Amino acid sequence: MTDRSKTTSISRRSLLKGAAGVAGLAGSGTLLSAPYVHAADPKVLRYLGTAVNEGDEISKKCLADTGIKIEYITATTDDVTKRVITQPNSFDVLDTEYFSLKKLVPSGNIFALDAKKIKEFDNITPVFTKGELPSGKKIGGQGTAPWKVLYLEGANSKTFSATPTDFITLIPTVYNADTLGIRPDLIKRPINSWAELLNPEFKGKAAILNIPSIGIMDAALVVEATGQYKYADKGNMTKAEIDLTMKVLTEAKKAGQFRAFWKDFNESVNLMASGETVIQSMWSPAVTKVRSMGIACTFQPLKEGYRSWASGFCVSKAVAGGPKLDWAYEFVNWYLSGWAGAYLNRQGYYSAVLSTAKANMTEDEWGYWMDGKPAKADIKGPDGTLMEKAGAVRDGGSYEDRMGGVVCWNAVMDENDYMVRKWNEFIAA
Amino acid sequence: MAPPQRGLRKMAVRSIAWLQAGPMTLVFALFFLLPLVLVVIVSVWDYNEYEMIPAFSFRGYTDTFEGCVAGLPELCTILKTYLKTLKLCLLTWGLTLLIGFWVAYFLAFHVRSKTWQIVLSLLCTIPFWTSNVIRMIAWIPLLGRNGLVNQGLIGAGFVNQPVEWLLFSEFSVVLALVHLFTFFMVVPIFNSMIRIDKRLIEAAYDAGASGWQTLVNIIIPLAKPGIVIGSIFVITIVMGDFVTIGVMGGQQIASAGKIIESRLSALQFPAAAANAVILLGITVLIISALTRIVDVRKEL
Numbered sequence: 090m091t092d093r094s095k096t097t098s099i100s101r102r103s104l105l106k107g108a109a110g111v112a113g114l115a116g117s118g119t120l121l122s123a124p125y126v127h128a129a130d131p132k133v134l135r136y137l138g139t140a141v142n143e144g145d146e147i148s149k150k151c152l153a154d155t156g157i158k159i160e161y162i163t164a165t166t167d168d169v170t171k172r173v174i175t176q177p178n179s180f181d182v183l184d185t186e187y188f189s190l191k192k193l194v195p196s197g198n199i200f201a202l203d204a205k206k207i208k209e210f211d212n213i214t215p216v217f218t219k220g221e222l223p224s225g226k227k228i229g230g231q232g233t234a235p236w237k238v239l240y241l242e243g244a245n246s247k248t249f250s251a252t253p254t255d256f257i258t259l260i261p262t263v264y265n266a267d268t269l270g271i272r273p274d275l276i277k278r279p280i281n282s283w284a285e286l287l288n289p290e291f292k293g294k295a296a297i298l299n300i301p302s303i304g305i306m307d308a309a310l311v312v313e314a315t316g317q318y319k320y321a322d323k324g325n326m327t328k329a330e331i332d333l334t335m336k337v338l339t340e341a342k343k344a345g346q347f348r349a350f351w352k353d354f355n356e357s358v359n360l361m362a363s364g365e366t367v368i369q370s371m372w373s374p375a376v377t378k379v380r381s382m383g384i385a386c387t388f389q390p391l392k393e394g395y396r397s398w399a400s401g402f403c404v405s406k407a408v409a410g411g412p413k414l415d416w417a418y419e420f421v422n423w424y425l426s427g428w429a430g431a432y433l434n435r436q437g438y439y440s441a442v443l444s445t446a447k448a449n450m451t452e453d454e455w456g457y458w459m460d461g462k463p464a465k466a467d468i469k470g471p472d473g474t475l476m477e478k479a480g481a482v483r484d485g486g487s488y489e490d491r492m493g494g495v496v497c498w499n500a501v502m503d504e505n506d507y508m509v510r511k512w513n514e515f516i517a518a
Numbered sequence: 519m520a521p522p523q524r525g526l527r528k529m530a531v532r533s534i535a536w537l538q539a540g541p542m543t544l545v546f547a548l549f550f551l552l553p554l555v556l557v558v559i560v561s562v563w564d565y566n567e568y569e570m571i572p573a574f575s576f577r578g579y580t581d582t583f584e585g586c587v588a589g590l591p592e593l594c595t596i597l598k599t600y601l602k603t604l605k606l607c608l609l610t611w612g613l614t615l616l617i618g619f620w621v622a623y624f625l626a627f628h629v630r631s632k633t634w635q636i637v638l639s640l641l642c643t644i645p646f647w648t649s650n651v652i653r654m655i656a657w658i659p660l661l662g663r664n665g666l667v668n669q670g671l672i673g674a675g676f677v678n679q680p681v682e683w684l685l686f687s688e689f690s691v692v693l694a695l696v697h698l699f700t701f702f703m704v705v706p707i708f709n710s711m712i713r714i715d716k717r718l719i720e721a722a723y724d725a726g727a728s729g730w731q732t733l734v735n736i737i738i739p740l741a742k743p744g745i746v747i748g749s750i751f752v753i754t755i756v757m758g759d760f761v762t763i764g765v766m767g768g769q770q771i772a773s774a775g776k777i778i779e780s781r782l783s784a785l786q787f788p789a790a791a792a793n794a795v796i797l798l799g800i801t802v803l804i805i806s807a808l809t810r811i812v813d814v815r816k817e818l
Contacts, residue, residue: 167784167785169783170785171782171785174568174569190566191567191653192568192785193568195567195568195569196568196569251743264558293682299769301780301784307770342770346771347768348686348768349686349768349769349770350768350769350770351769352764352769360660361717363658363659363662363663363664363684364662364663364664365662365663365685408795505567505784506567506784506786509780509781509784509786510581510584510595512780513595513599513772513776513777513780514595516769516770516771516776516780517595517598517602517772518597518598
């Protein structure tokens with residue numbers, strides 16, 4: 090999304106601790122234990138993405154393990170997409186979301202990765218490859234669900250393949266299930282439905298995100314929750330459905346339901362922490378941030394389910410044929426080998442390859458983040474800050490419960506152009 | 519043989535003039551005219567989800583004015599947005615002019631020493647020592663529902679409930695804009711006031727003019743170029759602004775700049791360009807109306 094959490098600062102001590110931990114785990118993967126000899130010619134990859142996964146620690150660890158130097162180029166999701174389309178030579182590796190692929194792939198600037206060269210490809214969670222949980226439970230596929238845009242028909246194809254092939258658009262790295270954030274101390278009653286976002290009880294205290302393609306899906310979840318309408322696909326509405334959804338939103342806006350709209354991570358944190366809003370669309374790390382300020386905030390599971398997003402790596406066509414392509418494969422393989430996955434899991438996201446991440450986490454950490462169990466010891470973030478005290482249980486419970494509750498995915502609609510115009514109308518109303 | 523020689527000299531003089539004007543002309547053409555022409559060209563291209571199509575199409579414009587005729591008497595999005603932008607612009611302009619004029623007046627006529635004039639006008643620049651965004655965000659803890667102002671009002675017993683319109687409203691937008699841009703009024707007005715010959719004021723005083731008459735008949739007319747230049751600064755900035763209006767309006771208030779931004783975010787470059795051309799047209803209209811009132815070049 091635009092500017093999710095960024096935890097780039099790191100103390101020397103926590104880095105040493107992390108390094109010690111990794112040393113202890115060496116041997117869990119061949120890549121980790123392989124000694125790296127400094128070559129004369131540094132291997133550099135220009136990594137374009139949002140700030141979500143661009144941690145200093147990840148690049149340092151990657152350099153230590155593989156000798157690949159990562160140069161971060163940070164931009165918002167919109168700007169990342171713009172850059173891929175207009176300046177494909179300005180980056181090597183791209184970190185972006187699945188819904189962007191509908192714009193990126195037709196531009197012809199993305200190189201189809203070979204699944205056979207991705208070591209852990211077969212271990213990638215079936216959420217991405219089949220649309221189901223490891224337990225076999227099917228999950229919701231409305232919107233631009235990753236498995237709809239994961240495969241290409243051929244190496245140079247611009248068409249997505251519905252059946253698995255070896256040509257991969259975007260290797261998944263991280264994903265999560267989004268829901269509403271609430272201030273339980275100010276609401277003082279249980280919240281269990283998306284419909285509460287437009288409940289007049291919270292007049293002037295609600296907020297929604299001003300990213301049209303995501304905001305309209307949250308609105309659609311509300312519309313369904315109130316029983317006004319049932320969409321065939323919330324992530325791909327018809328013009329009439331867009332009109333209906335925007336009408337509901339506009340009426341709420343005119344009635345003074347919203348305190349503000351937000352566009353980036355920090356805005357959402359400020360709105361919630363200052364008490365300007367008590368219920369709003371929110372991202373998980375933003376909830377964590379509010380909570381770390383000592384303010385009660387819940388990433389509220391709702392009975393209608395979650396709206397999910399997922400991002401991963403793809404490679405610019407400009408690297409094809411050069412040594413950078415090999416480095417890119419090496420980097421992707423390193424990323425999926427566990428250390429980075431554990432790092433992401435500790436931030437509250439989910440890693441694409443569960444088995445390798447698990448090997449890099451303690452049993453207690455895995456229990457808290459993935460199994461929905463109460464933490465036995467204090468839970469610390471990747472940078473060593475205290476996130477939850479012992480005994481805490483994660484909002485929304487286990488991986489099964491959260492990802493199993495996904496009903497739709499962030500999307501780009503066929504009627505995107507019309508939707509953006511209608512959204513402008515809504516803002517002007 | 520005199521005439522050809524004179525012709526040569528004339529040519530030499532002319533070419534020197536061209537040489538002198540050349541660098542600026544080049545910079546102007548390269549960084550202003552060329553991009554502008556490109557924007558106009560792109561605005562009549564077609565587009566899809568991921569690319570601009572170099573085929574002639576008015577889609578950017580027709581989409582922008584969608585429903586304007588059919589929706590009457592209800593105003594369409596673009597008109598509503600422009601009316602709102604103009605309203606915010608007008609309020610900001612009026613307030614910055616009022617405040618800026620009196621600040622400049624004080625600096626020019628009440629502060630006697632040159633040193634103090636410099637010190638005080640430097641003082642006006644202090645808000646510009648931090649970034650735009652920080653200056654805006656600083657208002658939020660002050661004006662919020664649980665902010666200092668509301669705490670003060672409730673504490674003093676003026677209100678029982680927090681005042682909601684202080685933040686994320688047109689009020690907070692105008693407040694922030696005035697805070698940000700008054701300085702752009704102060705400087706040009708001060709600049710023209712300081713060049714007013716003090717003897718003129720003395721003469722008016724000797725001739726028995728009241729303070730008000732002096733102000734209206736001498737100071738304001740002579741400060742007009744400064745007023746117009748300051749107004750051009752403020753109006754052009756506010757018409758194109760989308761950050762301040764976005765942040766202080768809680769993203770709920772539309773502005774002309776915001777439409778361009780959201781079109782750009784959706785990769786609809788031709789539509790964004792069309793909106794930019796419309797915005798430019800309207801701003802140019804306002805500016806040319808202002809320069810009709812005062813011939814800035816003549817007055818400088």
